[in-house]
Amino acid sequence: MIAAHADWSMVPGKRWIARAERRGDRWLAQVPRLVGDVTDLLPGLLAEGRPVALGLDLPLGVPRDWALGRAEPDFPAFLAGLVGDPGFFNVAATLDSVSPAQPFYPARGIKGMTRAAHAAALGLAGPAGLSRLCDRATALRPAGAPVFWTLGANQSGKAAIAAWRDWIAPALAADAPISLWPFAGPLHGLLAPGRAALAEVYPAEALRQLGLKLAGSKRMQAPRRVLAEALRAAMARLRVDPSPALADLIADGFGADATGEDRMDCVLGLLALIAVLDGAQPDHIPDDPWIRRWEGWVLGQTEMPRTGYAISG
Structure with a gap:
């Protein structure tokens, strides 16, 4: 192996x-x-x-609140479909450009650049909806950045764009x-x-x-x-x-x-x-259909976050 x-x-x-x-x-x-x-x-x-x-x-993976209503059955199917949708990976320069079809933001630091405004532009109820369950803080570590956020040292959106677009989706x-x-x-x-x-x-x-x-x-x-x-x-x-x-x-x-x-x-x-x-750390996957179909999880993580989701259906 x-x-x-x-x-x-x-x-x-x-x-x-x-x-x-x-x-x-x-x-x-x-x-x-x-x-x-x-x-x-x-x-x-x-x-x-x-x-x-x-x-x-x-x-x-992507946050469940954003994935609600998607036609695809799961994240891998969604990702495969992005090969025909290159505009999805364009990072929005302004909030006016943000939409569910172009969710990555911001291209640079500007006035009004907040996660609450980003969430509102995506039609989400609040900034918590930008995060997957595995991105949220646990008792042992701080929160990670939301998937679609692309600014700052703690962001992971640009790495997602580079990998999803250039080789995983294809x-x-x-x-x-x-x-x-x-x-x-x-x-x-x-x-x-x-x-x-x-x-x-x-x-x-x-x-x-x-x-x-x-x-x-x-x-x-x-x-x-x-x-x-x-x-x-x-x-x-x-x-x-x-x-x-x-x-x-x-x-x-x-x-x-x-x-x-x-x-x-x-x-x-x-x-x-x-x-x-080798079994020294468990292959833990929470029993949550949204995690198993859309959000994903961090390998080896066993701790659940301090706060959960209001939406669980």
């Missing part, structure tokens, strides 16, 4: 992927590399005909051998020779799941270097052996350049993915 995790970005130079191969009851993890041409990503992972589990640091439309977790079912049931199972995995959530704590900003090399010993211990618990190059990179705090945080994130995501594959 092959496990991989890609730390995604709108910027190609910040798209890194870490890969590991199962060998007996252990894994051998390689040093992260740039993703490169996105059209080569899936063919490269599937070239050997083995089952592939691919974690992605980007949203796989792959689904072409009936490529891929499945999206949790929409197609539990992760282990999606693993088959020559097929890839894609799952949403967040490095910040992975850090918590692995029992690790970063003493400082992940953008700085020094805190990443301090984390090295605990990270190696987590790898040992999961029976993951780093290649010599990866061991050196971890000891060095993933490098001194600006992409060091991206390399660390894809390794954290890879370990969280392996934890679920």
